[in-house]
Amino acid sequence: MSFKIVVLAKQVPDTHNVGADAMNTDGTVNRAALPTVFNPEDLKALEMALQVKDQMPDATVTVVTMGPPRAAEIIKDARNRGADDGFVLSDARFAGADTLATSYALSQAIRQLGKVDLILGGRQAIDGDTAQVGPQVAEKLDIPQVTYAEELLAIDAKSITIRRRLERGTECVKAQLPVLVTVTSAAADCRFPNAHRMIRLSKEEVRMINADSIDAEMDRLGLKGSPTKVKQIENVVLAHKESVVLEPTEAALSELSATLIKEHIL
Amino acid sequence: MNNVLVYCELSEKNQIADIALELCTKGRQLASRLGCRLQAAVLGSGVKAAAESLYPYGVDEVFLADDPRLSPYRTLPHSDVLSKLIQKEQPQIVLFGASSVGRDLAPRIASFLRCGLTADCTQLEIGSHEDPKTKKTYENILYQIRPAFGGNIIATIVCPETRPQMATVREGVMKKEVFDPAYKGVIVPVAVEASLAKADQAVEILSREIEEQKIDIKGAQIIVAGGYGMGSRENFQLLHQFARLIGASVGATRAAVDAGFCEGERQIGQTGVTVRPKLYIACGISGAVQHRAGMEQSAKIISINTDPDAPINAIADYTIVGDVMTVIPQFMACYKNNLK
Numbered sequence: 307m308s309f310k311i312v313v314l315a316k317q318v319p320d321t322h323n324v325g326a327d328a329m330n331t332d333g334t335v336n337r338a339a340l341p342t343v344f345n346p347e348d349l350k351a352l353e354m355a356l357q358v359k360d361q362m363p364d365a366t367v368t369v370v371t372m373g374p375p376r377a378a379e380i381i382k383d384a385r386n387r388g389a390d391d392g393f394v395l396s397d398a399r400f401a402g403a404d405t406l407a408t409s410y411a412l413s414q415a416i417r418q419l420g421k422v423d424l425i426l427g428g429r430q431a432i433d434g435d436t437a438q439v440g441p442q443v444a445e446k447l448d449i450p451q452v453t454y455a456e457e458l459l460a461i462d463a464k465s466i467t468i469r470r471r472l473e474r475g476t477e478c479v480k481a482q483l484p485v486l487v488t489v490t491s492a493a494a495d496c497r498f499p500n501a502h503r504m505i506r507l508s509k510e511e512v513r514m515i516n517a518d519s520i521d522a523e524m525d526r527l528g529l530k531g532s533p534t535k536v537k538q539i540e541n542v543v544l545a546h547k548e549s550v551v552l553e554p555t556e557a558a559l560s561e562l563s564a565t566l567i568k569e570h571i572l
Numbered sequence: 573m574n575n576v577l578v579y580c581e582l583s584e585k586n587q588i589a590d591i592a593l594e595l596c597t598k599g600r601q602l603a604s605r606l607g608c609r610l611q612a613a614v615l616g617s618g619v620k621a622a623a624e625s626l627y628p629y630g631v632d633e634v635f636l637a638d639d640p641r642l643s644p645y646r647t648l649p650h651s652d653v654l655s656k657l658i659q660k661e662q663p664q665i666v667l668f669g670a671s672s673v674g675r676d677l678a679p680r681i682a683s684f685l686r687c688g689l690t691a692d693c694t695q696l697e698i699g700s701h702e703d704p705k706t707k708k709t710y711e712n713i714l715y716q717i718r719p720a721f722g723g724n725i726i727a728t729i730v731c732p733e734t735r736p737q738m739a740t741v742r743e744g745v746m747k748k749e750v751f752d753p754a755y756k757g758v759i760v761p762v763a764v765e766a767s768l769a770k771a772d773q774a775v776e777i778l779s780r781e782i783e784e785q786k787i788d789i790k791g792a793q794i795i796v797a798g799g800y801g802m803g804s805r806e807n808f809q810l811l812h813q814f815a816r817l818i819g820a821s822v823g824a825t826r827a828a829v830d831a832g833f834c835e836g837e838r839q840i841g842q843t844g845v846t847v848r849p850k851l852y853i854a855c856g857i858s859g860a861v862q863h864r865a866g867m868e869q870s871a872k873i874i875s876i877n878t879d880p881d882a883p884i885n886a887i888a889d890y891t892i893v894g895d896v897m898t899v900i901p902q903f904m905a906c907y908k909n910n911l912k
Contacts (some may be wrong), residue, residue: 319721425673433581433721436691438679450774451647451786453676467778473672474584475782477644481775533688533734537701537715540726549875549885554894560906562874562890567910569893570695570717571851571872572794572818 309365309463310357312416314427314443315384317377331522344380347373347428351489355426356388358461366390370415372400372408378512385507386499389529393513400517402529407444411527413431414520416447424466425486429454437488452486454480574664574735575633579609579628581645581673584782588614588622588867591640591669592731593629594746598696599667605698606712608664613762615650616707617643623759635661636833637762646775651680653764658685663736665714667696670740678740688731689738690716694745694793701730708732714739725892742820746908747911753799758806787837794823794851795868797840798896800827801856803876806834807897816899818907823847825863841866855896859884876900891911 319340352369358366369392371377371383376500381392395415403411416422425444430437437453444451459478460467467480471490479486517527525531552558566572577746580592596612603610609632614623616638623634636652657667658681668674670692682689701710711764714737716729716794720828731737753850764782785850789795797814808828817823823840824833839864852870857863859875859882868887875900885891892899 316817353668362728368850375600404688405679406683406688434691435678435720437675438680438682438689438691441676441679443678443773444884446639451676451680452775453647471672472782473782475780476781477739480778480779482773485774502661513693516903520803530897533686533731534690534716535703536727536733537730549888551880551891554892554899554902556906559892559899562892563907564910566872567907570719572907 309362309403309424310356310419310422311358311365311367312419312422312443313348313352313367313369313384313389314412314425315352315357315369315371315442316345316428316431316433317371317373318431318433319343319378320432321485326414327507340371341381342376342395344383345428345431345487347430348380349428349492349495349496350493351428351487351493352384352387352389354455354458354487354489355424356497357458357494358424358466359388359420361461362463370394370412371404371554372411375514378514381512382507385510386504387497388500388503393515394516394518395520396517398528399524400528402532404534405436405438405526405534406533407527407531409446410531411517411520411522412439413446414442415515418520421484423483424461425484426450427488428487429488429490440486440488447484447486448555449461449484450481451484451486451488452479455487455489456492457494468536500535532560549561574662575609575737576606576609576665577613577658577661577663577667578631579666579668579677580612580613580623581669581671582619582622582643582742584787585617586622586643587620587626587668589671589743590748591671591741591743591750593626593755594671594743595667595741595879596626596631597749598741598746600751602665602696602698602714602904603630603632605768606664609714611635611661613637613654615642615653617641620759621909627755627757628750628753630755631757632683633760634759635760635762635903639764639768641768642745644777644780646777646877647676647680648774649768650677650767651684653762655681655684657762658767666736666739667736668738670742676780676855678738684737685736687734687738688729689740690729690731691720691740693718693739693741694726696808701732703732707750713737745793778812780877785890787835788825789821789838789840789847790845792823792847792849794818794820795823795840795847795867795870796853796855797823797825797857798828798833798855799857799863800824801833801858802828802833802896803856805831810897810900814853814904817890817904818886820851823867824862825857825881827860830860854888855900857884860880898904 372395
């Protein structure tokens with residue numbers, strides 16, 4: 307009996323290397339100017355999936371992502387590192403999705419795969435930092451979740467044992483399968499792409515899946531299926547301006563603290 | 573009546589966690605603004621006294637689910653009980669801590685209720701919202717304000733159509749303040765027997781290791797850092813007071829650590845940790861390149877230094893020329909005034 311693992315991944319703008327042209331003058335994000343990367347914690351989730359596969363030779367790892375067609379890059383990368391398969395949920399009807407609509411689309415896509423034993427994903431993506439999609443996919447599939455996983459301790463056909471991070475410590479939990487696990491940055495780094503795989507797989511296309519193929523209610527997808535709306539965006543990243551020099555007077559300090567409170571910094 | 577509900581997580585000692593008290597303080601303001609009641613949910617085992625300790629924070633009703641299976645926290649038992657409670661009570665707003673518990677629980681519940689959830693809010697306000705397309709106006713909407721995109725933008729999120737409006741807030745972002753020491757609320761017991769049957773089995777906690785609270789400044793949103801210019805270990809204590817007031821963590825330069833002003837875990841720089849908070853307040857720090865390497869990506873930098881030509885001032889957004897021991901207390905007083 308085969309053991310099926312799904313890894314949820316996202317291609318994200320590299321928010322840790324934001325250049326001066328990253329923001330448009332109207333305060334919106336200039337995505338074209340940002341390099342993209344495999345979301346770091348999703349790579350850690352992939353590594354955990356590959357560790358399971360190392361121990362269970364009949365296991366398969368399928369990487370699922372949602373995004374524009376170029377997100378196929380991370381599927382290729384994941385295959386080169388050892389994933390068996392993967393696809394991109396790509397459709398204009400998915401666009402503008404918040405975490406609720408995203409988790410709905412992903413969970414519907416996973417349902418199409420039949421029996422899945424283990425779902426892994428990064429705790430959060432560096433462009434949104436919400437950590438919501440994992441638990442929401444678990445809820446939609448009506449399976450338990452283990453968040454903040456740091457280390458895979460044991461795996462068998464029925465259960466997984468994991469060490470997870472708490473606010474002030476760690477705990478070891480044993481979860482019955484199927485379960486969804488989100489992985490933090492403290493987990494093991496992902497293995498490198500394998501040269502043989504790169505050559506062998508270089509010609510293999512990445513499957514694109516659209517909204518018609520996942521048996522979805524259309525009004526639960528994309529912007530329409532998203533209860534959260536962005537009311538306003540303020541750009542706060544500023545190239546260092548001239549330093550303002552203040553004398554330590556009551557008036558100056560009061561104004562500074564008022565400004566910082568108003569800008570939501572304090 | 574649609575009220576404001578706070579999910580109150582518990583500390584390891586089975587007390588109400590600070591984050592929950594901070595949320596109740598904010599929840600009280602929101603409830604008063606909306607003219608509704610403030611409710612709290614406490615789920616745990618042997619926590620009646622902890623539940624009652626919430627009254628001074630202006631809590632009108634505490635929903636208390638007291639059951640051994642609810643402690644320590646596990647996702648499914650808590651999400652099961654809380655989801656049902658929310659369905660029954662129909663609050664208009666539900667707040668959670670952006671902790672490993674709140675960030676595990678809130679999204680699961682939002683998915684179940686199919687409502688919106690905004691993570692890691694730094695500010696919550698009430699206001700109106702006009703839909704740009706339909707021109708429909710919504711009154712008394714929760715503005716969920718949060719940094720996004722690696723802290724490079726501040727977004728205001730609203731959920732005009734769905735209820736409840738849910739948000740998580742990080743510890744230390746909101747102030748914890750007693751509303752009225754004599755305030756009296758009531759305990760409303762929540763029955764858990766039926767709802768836990770299925771949820772109980774899936775995940776088992778084998779062992780837990782609780783560490784002494786370690787110093788960890790890497791994830792701090794605001795850092796107050798001291799250098800050799802602080803002068804002494806005693807003077808350095810002022811930074812801890814300052815940090816407590818504004819919800820910051822305390823960092824230090826290598827020179828300050830070597831001089832014994834504070835613990836080595838607080839060292840920022842090439843041989844310490846690298847930080848990128850939204851605000852870095854450098855106190856008595858000259859700004860050696862090794863230190864700057866660990867903090868120059870802070871979104872905003874304030875330098876307080878007697879030397880107007882200190883190298884750190886070149887990368888500071890604001891430079892306050894003066895003695896830290898006078899400027900910091902002054903600034904603290906101004907900040908307290910401005911909060912009023």
